[in-house]
Amino acid sequence: MSEAAAMTRDSGRESGGAPAADRPLVEARHVVKHFDLGGHFLQRERPTVKALNDVSITIRRGEAFCLVGESGCGKSTLARVVMGLLDPTDGEIRFDGTRIDALGHRARKPFHRRMQMIFQNPYASLNPRRTVQQTLEEPVRFHFPKLSDAEVKAKVEQVMVSVGNDPGWGNRYPHEFSGGQRQRISIARALMVDPDFVVADEPISALDVSIQAQVLNVMMDTRERLDLTYLFITHDLSVVRHFGSRVGVMYLGTLCELADTKTLFETPRHPYTRILLSAIPRVTTEEMQPPGLPGEVPSAMNLPSGCVFHDRCPLANARCSAEVPKPQSQADGTLVACHAVEEGRG
């Protein structure tokens, strides 16, 4: 590791008291996020999108935590709240022991460095008018103003090599690269400032399978080599199975289940998780079957009473439409929010 990198890693550890290896790196506690939509100001009730409703997750150091769930269930919103790009309506976010959602702009700066994000679209997320070198140098100069030009350049080269990119790409522009190469440049940009935590929101959905494999390999390498912690959002469950250490399954702004990847795929418990896993397409000549999910996704503006899944759930009973199930810890540590599972009806 370069001197600069070593230096910044140490200073990163200071905030939030003594380093505790077993303390979670990221915690979202009882997060609520509502979006108020326009509406007329005289209207008594303005429409509100209830995007997150009391969601708690903890992300351990060095893990690849995956978030999955139906489109619109709040995955990106949770990621953006964790990153500080959105303020939670209620609840709190902790990073390495420090509550960060209420910090002022200056106090947040070190956390901005330690938490980085990679976006879905490798075409839109790089500035087309800047060379790769300029794009990669900028965050280093911002967060490490004391580094000399030579040190900055050395750092760019080191990171580019570490993600398998040719450092000679520096004076070229984004349009000269393929989707996979651009996404690897985005990863390099996120890693430039020695983050501890990287949020990747659908980082490979726009790419071909062969290129997806390249990008996933780079992410797996960096996780091990640089001791990174990932929050990975995807709708591709075979990627989750391959890459994830633990998985949070969301439905309509609620966490239904949180389990080790292996446990989740072997013994899914929440009825929604089971339906979700059974819908994964496989290479087989068995014909595609309907997912066994009746009705439509309800609107986040008008949440169902009780369990948000009750009107589509094969196991729902009267209690499910009246009472919100709380996440309950199972014998193996899995969290499941379902009355049927609690009552042993699952």
Add this chain to the structure above:
Amino acid sequence: MALLDVRDLVVEFPTRHGTLTALSGISFSVDKGERVGIVGESGAGKSVAAFAILNLLSRPGRIAGGSITFEGQDLTQLSTQRMRAVRGNRISMIFQDPMMTLNPVLTIGTQMIETLKAHRDISEAEARRIAITRLGEVKIPSPEKRLDSYPHELSGGMRQRVVIAIALLTEPALIIADEPTTALDVTIQAEIMSLMLALCKSHGVGLILITHDLAVVSQVTQRVVVLYAGRVVESGETGRVVHNPVHPYTRGLLAALPGEAPPGARLTQIRGTMPSLNAIPEGCPFHPRCDYVQDRCRQAEPALDSLDGHLVRCVRAHELMAGQAA
């Protein structure tokens, strides 16, 4: 006789820097009621093939050779007007983005009824009745009420189902679906693909499913065509192609699927990328990326060989098929 027979189709894009050949003589056919998949990486020419069939190539694209015979007539020879009668009537198209089909300022009902009246001589009431039946078939709840909805009032999955309902309105013989579920999550994907499968079967409609998702192709289609750099490199019965792929490119695509590797292991990747159209390598266009490459692969482009019905464009096809290539 095949419903659709594409023979030696060549599509070119003349540009300032010379002519780009997006399809270099591809052939495939679809029988009545048959479901055929077209797969390949980005830039392989999948969408260009679909647009060429419908005579919807974006400028300056043009069909420079070959024929497209549909229900006995060569579509490449039809007048614009006669082609319009085929398109959206005998052949329907479903795009990745439902908003390519739906008009945001018209209700679902208006769009469906207008489509029907444009292609058939029927009354408003009759058109309305058919529209309701079709919406019901794609499992839209209370279809009578949904006729008055605007596209933005529906979820992404519902919009794509409405597009399928519209595609079925004119009782086409062939539906071409270009990445119809790529933007959707797996439960909605399963809902939509199983629905398309069922409707193709019950209405005897042929389907061309374009996607880069080999798993979806394996669960929906009966035959599959693998495109690489504007050429067919492998085609055959879907089960055979996905379980016993012969061409190194098809093998690479299947091996790169995360489901194929043990969790946490490095994924197999095909090295390099699809060449751009102005830099197609000499010989076998796949040779710079191929794990089985030999000197002769660099000399001449291999022909499409038939190994009892399974077509493969690779000089080592026989060895690979027999499992003898190292």
